[in-house]
Each structure stands twice: as structure tokens, then as C-alpha cells.
Amino acid sequence: MVETHEKEGKQCMEKQSTIIEDILSKDNLNRAYQQVIKNKGAAGVDGMECEGLLSHLRANGTQLRESVRNQSYKPMPVKRVEIPKEDGSKRKLGIPTVKDRMIQQAISQVLGPIYERKFHANSYGFRPGKSAQQAVLKAVEYMNEGYNWVVDLELEKFFDTVNHDKLISILNKEIKDGKVLSLIRKFLVSGVMVGEQMEETEIGTPQGGNLSPLLANIMLNELYKEMEKRGLNFVRYADDCIIMVGSEMSANRVMRNISRFIEEKLGLKVNMTKSKVDRPSGLKYLGFGFYFDTRAHQFKAKPHAKSVAKFKKRMKELTCRSWGVSNSYKVEKLNQLIRGWINYFKIGSMKTLCKELDSNIRYRLRMCIWKHWKTPQNRAENLIKLGMNKEDAYSIAYTGARIAHVCSGALNYVITNKRLASFGLVSMLDYYTERCVTC
Numbered sequence: 001m002v003e004t005h006e007k008e009g010k011q012c013m014e015k016q017s018t019i020i021e022d023i024l025s026k027d028n029l030n031r032a033y034q035q036v037i038k039n040k041g042a043a044g045v046d047g048m049e050c051e052g053l054l055s056h057l058r059a060n061g062t063q064l065r066e067s068v069r070n071q072s073y074k075p076m077p078v079k080r081v082e083i084p085k086e087d088g089s090k091r092k093l094g095i096p097t098v099k100d101r102m103i104q105q106a107i108s109q110v111l112g113p114i115y116e117r118k119f120h121a122n123s124y125g126f127r128p129g130k131s132a133q134q135a136v137l138k139a140v141e142y143m144n145e146g147y148n149w150v151v152d153l154e155l156e157k158f159f160d161t162v163n164h165d166k167l168i169s170i171l172n173k174e175i176k177d178g179k180v181l182s183l184i185r186k187f188l189v190s191g192v193m194v195g196e197q198m199e200e201t202e203i204g205t206p207q208g209g210n211l212s213p214l215l216a217n218i219m220l221n222e223l224y225k226e227m228e229k230r231g232l233n234f235v236r237y238a239d240d241c242i243i244m245v246g247s248e249m250s251a252n253r254v255m256r257n258i259s260r261f262i263e264e265k266l267g268l269k270v271n272m273t274k275s276k277v278d279r280p281s282g283l284k285y286l287g288f289g290f291y292f293d294t295r296a297h298q299f300k301a302k303p304h305a306k307s308v309a310k311f312k313k314r315m316k317e318l319t320c321r322s323w324g325v326s327n328s329y330k331v332e333k334l335n336q337l338i339r340g341w342i343n344y345f346k347i348g349s350m351k352t353l354c355k356e357l358d359s360n361i362r363y364r365l366r367m368c369i370w371k372h373w374k375t376p377q378n379r380a381e382n383l384i385k386l387g388m389n390k391e392d393a394y395s396i397a398y399t400g401a402r403i404a405h406v407c408s409g410a411l412n413y414v415i416t417n418k419r420l421a422s423f424g425l426v427s428m429l430d431y432y433t434e435r436c437v438t439c
Contacts, residue, residue, distance in 0.1 A: 080092060284306065
């Protein structure tokens with residue numbers, strides 16, 4: 001029996017030692033290359049664009065593979081880019097070189113399937129076949145099972161605070177190939193270029209790297225194993241995690257205990273100013289809000305007020321009368337906005353909202369058309385072409401009334417919803433009705 005265990009252990013070690021060769025296989029590297037090209041993205045610190053990667057690999061591919069194999073490969077620092085956030089702060093992203101992105105992608109393609117079977121079913125971020133919508137639907141399911149107190153945990157700058165030693169230690173539980181672990185650590189400590197200044201990265205994994213999402217899932221899986229051990233119902237997408245419990249007292253206890261585990265065992269920090277215990281009605285999760293439907297006697301999801309406000313802001317930008325593009329181009333961009341927004345929020349209840357937004361979009365588009373006609377003479381002629389009698393057309397065109405008054409009144413009768421649809425404008429209500437998945 002002892003000999004059998006020793007033999008199995010030896011076979012396991014031998015299998016693990018081939019991981020680096022799996023990463024460096026021609027098929028895996030080719031898939032990684034294709035994915036990097038598909039993702040596009042900006043150049044890193046070396047200035048190489050995605051279009052230049054193929055010629056570089058043709059000239060240096062063999063040397064690249066060998067340098068990774070003999071551990072002489074050294075990733076370049078990532079280029080720091082700051083993206084504005086809604087709250088006025090900035091999200092720090094790191095752009096690796098396209099060559100480093102390919103190697104990271106190759107690692108992710110091999111390690112991903114190894115860890116996928118170990119991840120919790122309620123972890124939905126950066127996983128094949130998983131989505132934010134599924135996470136929201138699962139949260140609604142828990143709410144309707146009576147777990148209607150929410151522990152909303154927010155990790156403070158998660159990607160910037162990951163402890164390298166803890167992460168490597170977690171990886172080492174599953175990955176026994178020292179070359180792979182060494183390569184990953186090299187990426188973690190490769191540094192960041194901020195302008196012309198090089199900064200060391202003693203902690204953190206840069207957002208923007210192909211490997212970072214998988215490493216985040218591996219790190220946070222330790223938290224979810226702990227919550228599963230405690231019998232907690234949770235839903236997680238990326239670093240957005242909510243825990244559903246049945247009472248306020250339980251929620252406060254869970255907040256204290258899980259926060260302590262995150263900070264003491266994982267070396268991460270909980271943002272206590274943004275983390276909270278709340279009812280579903282006070283929750284904003286992945287852009288969704290939640291409410292109790294008294295008729296259906298159940299909780300449902302809907303686009304959060306902040307998400308709606310963000311949509312309206314963008315819609316107003318696309319229907320700005322002073323924007324010097326054709327109305328057909330405005331309609332094209334509006335349709336992209338509408339389709340994208342509905343496809344994301346289609347699991348929410350929002351028929352009334354869609355009607356309201358449809359009306360607002362059409363009103364603003366009519367204003368654009370009226371502005372485009374420019375002169376009273378041209379406006380009168382266009383109104384006549386659209387079927388208005390001559391007397392009324394000239395009366396409206398030369399009235400001097402404010403554009404808002406005209407577009408909310410007489411213009412509705414000639415530039416009808418049907419005409420706007422024939423012009424190509426997508427109806428939010430119709431598009432939602434065709435695709436909605438009510439919860």
C-alpha cells in the first residue's frame with residue numbers, strides 16, 4: 001500500500017513537471033497569440049503593436065520559448081494607464097508588452113482548466129460560461145429564499161494589494177512545477193513604468209494583464225472555501241462579493257468575521273467605508289438595483305438608478321444638437337448604445353423605464369432633425385414633404401417658438417415613431433420585449 005502511494009505521488013510530480021512544456025507547446029502558444037491579436041489593445045513600454053508580434057515571433061520565437069524554458073526570460077515592466085472612475089477617482093491599469101501578454105495568456109490557458117474544477121459555483125467573474133447576469137439572478141434567488149439581509153463586501157484596491165508570497169503559497173498547493181511558479185513571480189515583480197520612472201511592484205498584480213483575472217480567482221477562492229465551510233450563501237463577480245443571510249444580527253456577525261479572515265489570512269484589506277450591511281432595496285450590485293414586487297410577492301432586479309443616469313448622460317451626448325455629424329450617424333451610435341444596454345440589463349424588470357427612455361430619445365432626435373433643417377423656409381418645405389398642409393407648415397416654421405415646444409408638439413405628427421423606426425432607430429421597448437429574461 002505504501003509503495004502504491006509513493007508511485008502515485010511520483011506520477012503526480014512527473015505530470016506537474018510537464019506544465020511548463022504544456023505552456024510552451026506550439027499549439028498552446030499559437031492559441032495564445034490568436035487571443036492576444038483578437039483582444040488588440042495598446043502597445044506596452046517597448047512600443048510594439050499587436051500587428052508587429054507575428055514578425056517578431058518568426059524571427060525570435062525559438063529563442064523566446066527557450067528563454068522561458070531555461071528561466072532566463074525576463075518580463076518587461078507594465079505601462080501605467082489611469083482610467084477615470086464614476087466617483088472621481090482613477091483606476092490604475094497596467095499594460096504589458098504584447099510579447100508578455102502572449103506568455104501570460106499561454107500560462108492562463110494551461111492553469112485555467114486545472115483550477116476551474118476547484119472554483120466555487122457561485123463565483124462568476126472571469127470564468128468560461130459564467131456572467132454578471134448569472135450572478136445577479138443567483139442573488140435574487142437567495143433573496144426569495146428568505147436570505148434578505150445583504151453583507152456587501154468591498155475590497156480596497158484588490159489588484160494593487162495582493163501579497164505575492166501568499167499568492168505563490170496558494171499556487172504551490174496545486175502547482176508543483178517550480179519553473180511555472182518562478183515565471184509567475186517574475187510577472188508579479190516586473191515593475192511599472194509611470195512616465196519615465198520605473199517603480200518596483202512588491203505587492204499587487206496589475207489590472208490589465210492576461211493572467212491577472214485568473215490569479216485573482218485563485219486568491220479569492222480561498223475566501224469562498226472559508227465561506228462555504230461556514231455554510232454562507234454568497235455571490236461573487238471579480239472582487240465584488242455579497243453574502244446573503246436571514247437576519248440583521250447574522251449579517252453584522254458575518255461582516256466582522258469575514259472581514260477579519262480577509263485581512264488576517266489573505267493579507268487583503270476591506271474598505272469599511274464602502275462595505276455595509278443592508279436590505280436588498282439599498283443594494284447596488286453589478287449595475288443592478290433590487291426591489292420587492294408586491295404583486296408577484298418576490299424580489300426582482302432592475303437597472304440601478306445610477307446605471308440609468310449613466311445611460312441618459314451618454315444618450316444626451318449622442319443626441320447633442322451641436323454635434324457636427326449626420327443624424328443617420330447619431331442613430332447608428334444610439335442603436336449601439338441601446339442594444340448593448342438592453343443585452344446587459346435584459347434580466348431586469350424595466351418595461352416602464354424603456355417606454356420613458358424611448359420617448360426621451362425620440363424627442364431629442366426630433367430636435368436634432370429640426371436643428372438640421374436650419375432655416376424656416378427649409379423647415380416648412382420638409383414639413384410639407386412629410387404630409388403637413390402648407391398653411392400649418394409655414395405657421396410652425398416661422399412661428400419663432402422654442403425648439404423644445406415644436407418638437408414636443410406639432411413635430412410628433414409628421415416625424416412619427418414609425419418614421420423614426422423606418423429611419424433605423426431601434427425601439428428600446430421592442431428590443432427589450434424580444435430579449436427580456438424576467439427574474
